[in-house]
Amino acid sequence: MNAPGHALTAAAAPRSRAERAPHERPAVHSTPRTTETTLAKAITAGLRRAMEEDEKVLLVGEDIGRLGGVFRVTDGLQKDFGEDRVVDSPLSEAGIVGTAVGLALRGYRPVCEIQFDGFIFPAFSEIVTQLAKMGARLGGAGRLPVVLRVPYGGGIGAVEHHSESPEALFAHTPGLRVVTPATPQDAYWMTQQAVRSDDPVMVFEPKRRYWDKGAVDLVGPLDAAPPLHAARVVRPGDDLTLVAYGPTVRLAVEAAAIAATEGTSVEVVDLRSVSPLDTATVEASVARTGRCVVVHEAPTFLGLGAELAARITERCFYALEAPVLRVGGFAVPYPAARIEEHYLPDVDRVLDAVDRSMAS
Amino acid sequence: MNAPGHALTAAAAPRSRAERAPHERPAVHSTPRTTETTLAKAITAGLRRAMEEDEKVLLVGEDIGRLGGVFRVTDGLQKDFGEDRVVDSPLSEAGIVGTAVGLALRGYRPVCEIQFDGFIFPAFSEIVTQLAKMGARLGGAGRLPVVLRVPYGGGIGAVEHHSESPEALFAHTPGLRVVTPATPQDAYWMTQQAVRSDDPVMVFEPKRRYWDKGAVDLVGPLDAAPPLHAARVVRPGDDLTLVAYGPTVRLAVEAAAIAATEGTSVEVVDLRSVSPLDTATVEASVARTGRCVVVHEAPTFLGLGAELAARITERCFYALEAPVLRVGGFAVPYPAARIEEHYLPDVDRVLDAVDRSMAS
């Protein structure tokens, strides 16, 4: 299951509670086939390859052309593919998604960039009432192969609306697929898989991990990638299952490394997809460990952790030694940057939940 | 706790699996103070009283004036309060909510009607990025006493977008309050309490219960009402806690009546509020019964049942004899009217979950 070049393995150096105990640094996996690159650049490479392979693939979004996007994810693509395929859009998110629906009906495969998580809401009606439902409405007479790329999550010291995690809103909406890569390799793969899917796929990109580096296989066939919606055991363990996705995967791996030094063997699962959820992978793990902690940045209340806890408890009731615990954001608007560290789950909070779970 | 005139007690006649067993019809509570009226008319009465008591209260919405709203909930109010206080709005939901924010900042208390659940999405950005957050943003220098009334839920044989249950999206959004009355009495009370609250309150009105009748105390002081966010035990029981809200409360009561004839004592809790959740009431019940089933119309995946299951399991882990079970809509767009009965939870599905819970 440990595909080559998953940066997380390398990034697993514990950073908190670290003074309490020494820890081992896991070996870096790499093969000659892979290239060391950032998560952001891996997406760029994925987009480029998708555009090369299918001329119906278009990119649409604010400032994605000459600027290359505010995170430079589309850097260089307009120069290479032209203004008709890399379209600087009007400042209108409803327009971006609404015209993408129309482009898709004409046979195109639009990949839309929403500049920040907090600016997806003007497009909400088009996403929820049109994009998500039109496949069913068409009853087989058409598909909606639209990708929405959404940089999301906090931790970058930004102003309001630039640090949010609205994925649960879309996961609760039937008709959408919602995925979120945690590593450069997954970012590269999942971007292309999202483009290839005939369904609307939202790719939530963990923006504070854009600059994380990892080895990426840029040449192998996409078919070698795991399925778009498969969870992945990032680190095996026996005592507790720690479930994370997107920006919190690195956190989970760090916490697991620290827990190991304290004698607790934590299995880390990277969900990779939040809709559909690969609950089978999580269930298999929890059936073995009997304990589960879920961590995400979105508010705990009605976040993905709620669904996982409900589902896992239903499926693994007799295996559970402790209730599924959730570590997440608070039920308040994402706070000002100077106190965001107190809002975001961190390694200590994850370890606290691990401790509480182990204690019961 | 059983306030006078809760229609549900009267409406509890089992309607399914009914041939299997005779059942008792609970006594109708009523006192001379109450008036028999429909849930829709109880809201009208609540709005009227709120407008009489505070001239800053305005109603805004599509077709709410001369037409009285598509459900006639505002019937007669424009005639009595004038066009400045009962405002037929442009066909623009973002405008309705966005101008309500401005009106509130000027000291008004706008009560907005969104014509149907499926048409709230054009207003999503104003609700989520502005209305919900502005209180915190103002840091005490202003409040947002805005009410959004949203007829919601299915079962009325309607075309697309007219039968949805999007409450979880708003419950997951910090800064909002989200309530849903199940009886005419609650509709009357909660409408006024929502208007009196200094916070944004969304009132999800179970549209298929608009025509349900019940006794309502139209004269007593509002202070006699239970708190806006308190859950209510509608029917006491010992074996299992059945949690419902809005349109499914009647269903739950019917199911409980049938279960009683089969020897299972089901306690029915009407949440009344989905954000905040009165988990204390549910926990107290589950701590006693050891079993819990949650029923709502919204898709099960990431619906309120998920949060309740997660929370209740965390709090009542050792009391639980069975996992919390959820009965809800499927993870598909609300289907065409001719098959909506197969989408919606019904008494049989609730009883099936009760049976499964009792069996484990």
Place this chain on the structure above:
Amino acid sequence: MGPEAVGSTAAPMVQLLTPAGERVTSGDDGGYAERVEHLGLDDLRDRYRRMALVRRVDVEATALQRQGELALWASCSGQEAAQVGAAAALARQDHVFPSYREHGIAIGRGLDPVALLQLYRGTTHGGWDPAASGFHLYTLVIGAQTLHATGYAMGVQRDGAVGTGDPARDTAVLACFGDGATAQGEVSEAMVWAGVFNAPVVFFCQNNQWAISEPNERQMRAPLARRAEGFGFPGVRVDGNDVLAVEAVVGAAADRARAGEGPMLVEAWTYRMAAHTTSDDTSRYRDRGEEQHWRERDPLDRLEAHLRATGDDDDHAAFLADVTAEADAVAERVRRGVRALPDPEPTSMFDHVYADPHPLVEEERAWLADWVAAGEER
């Protein structure tokens, strides 16, 4: 700010058939009269026949709703000239993005009326294949389709299907919406996009003067046709009860679009003669006098008066009898077709939600299949 602010006298209006049924053959600025100059008696009879069929289907659907065969019906009565005129102006390869009341355009594009009624019966949210007719699905969220139309038109541009001069290739996209829709932000965004990208879209607003119970004055402060200019393209108001004028103006707009000259807004000034839908009650918000006024301006009567004045009396009577017979036959077919429509399978709600497999949907589908099967035993 009275009704005159946006009303019929507030803006110039292209008219090629007077309310009395007289044909106007020149004099408008846009050269519209010349565009339809070649239409002779047979063509006008064809337009009348179409309008009468649409009216008959509409009457039948209303009756079917009363009989409980449909859950709802949104009548297009009064708007037949606008719709038949628009449909007549389109080329085979053009595409239409309708709202929910464009029955006349649908039928004009060759759609089986029975297919159209399925949505209102409650058996589907769609009901036909847009690719087959170039007529896309009805859209109930007000205004959303205008963005789809604009995006589609951007696709048309990328396909090189504008400005080639090939009449079988160059493609226009008709975005239909109502007067109420003009207040929705998405409609304005569609105009921004269409303007910025010079997309081949014709914004076709049927201003039937009412958005459910709300008159034009609640949606706009100036005649709609004027709005286009601020978005960078022309807008024209046309008499929407004049099938010839609509055909001419929409035709001009579509030609413009196909030639790569960009979008245009056409405001067809008409009237919703029936209630908003069969659930609506007009007596609450508009007076009988107004309704009577417009009944006297029925678009069918106008064209019929013209045809009557143009042709031979007997011939005209025979023509009308033919049309009635054909319409009755269609109505009969619709009635039977609708009644025969089967309810969908319960598990069909899981179909086509996703193209690729989806574990949760499959799990729930299996559960429902079992449940339904078990229920048949219960």
Place this chain on the structure above:
Amino acid sequence: MGPEAVGSTAAPMVQLLTPAGERVTSGDDGGYAERVEHLGLDDLRDRYRRMALVRRVDVEATALQRQGELALWASCSGQEAAQVGAAAALARQDHVFPSYREHGIAIGRGLDPVALLQLYRGTTHGGWDPAASGFHLYTLVIGAQTLHATGYAMGVQRDGAVGTGDPARDTAVLACFGDGATAQGEVSEAMVWAGVFNAPVVFFCQNNQWAISEPNERQMRAPLARRAEGFGFPGVRVDGNDVLAVEAVVGAAADRARAGEGPMLVEAWTYRMAAHTTSDDTSRYRDRGEEQHWRERDPLDRLEAHLRATGDDDDHAAFLADVTAEADAVAERVRRGVRALPDPEPTSMFDHVYADPHPLVEEERAWLADWVAAGEER
């Protein structure tokens, strides 16, 4: 569809101070020159002083960002005339709904620049009491504030604070937004509402020609000022680098609003001389030549040239020295003030989310308080 479609020559523009600094005293259609005819040397020096202070604060804030004291800064450099002119046109009781770059208006309304910088430092999402200054909170979701302004103005109408003739009572509401914002549906909806309800709103667009990296041509196909007419009210383009013209035109629009005559759109044609924010890199999307062209049209220089030409040389030099000294003092105060700004308490994130008690928020607040306390021991 080249730049000329929306550019500076594409629409008439009110100008009362030429780029060379010569005052235009008559000749415009709107009677704007007369509106500011009474402004003498002292008044113009006052405007210059304000613009120079705003510029100095802006420079200071940029420096503070470079030093790590601010997380971000959105410079208003180049837009001082538009902002100082607009602020000067407002009455005490008027209200402003800004976007995030209206530092000049904020300061004009009496806001402490330190308060303004808090948001960019990352200590709050707000930072001041709108009621105290009539200057509402910065809004980062493009366009949302235009609807708030319109709703606020509807409240003003209901309070009977328009059209009374009482200059201390009649109230206008200024809705600020950028050229990019014009593509957002909500902005069009605000125009629909303001038109329909004849609300006392002045739509004030600072067209600084760029929305981050996108030029006007990506947002509009026609000069923005023209858009107003289609929504039923007048629109005027004014030279946004001409403080006098802006004061005159916004003043006229505000008077109109206060008198109950409804909304108006003012497009101030200006230029964003700095990057979009301190995170932006203009070299990727606009050329140095353009930037140089506009540096030569700096609004401060224009007014300074006028003042220099008007007054005595020594006197002018003394005035400039005074302004510089005052500006330096303000900058020093801002620098010290910002550096002294404490970080908020961690649990302050729970404050004011709700006015009434909220059990989950209280539970989480208590948890965090304990956690932070325990952490101090960890």
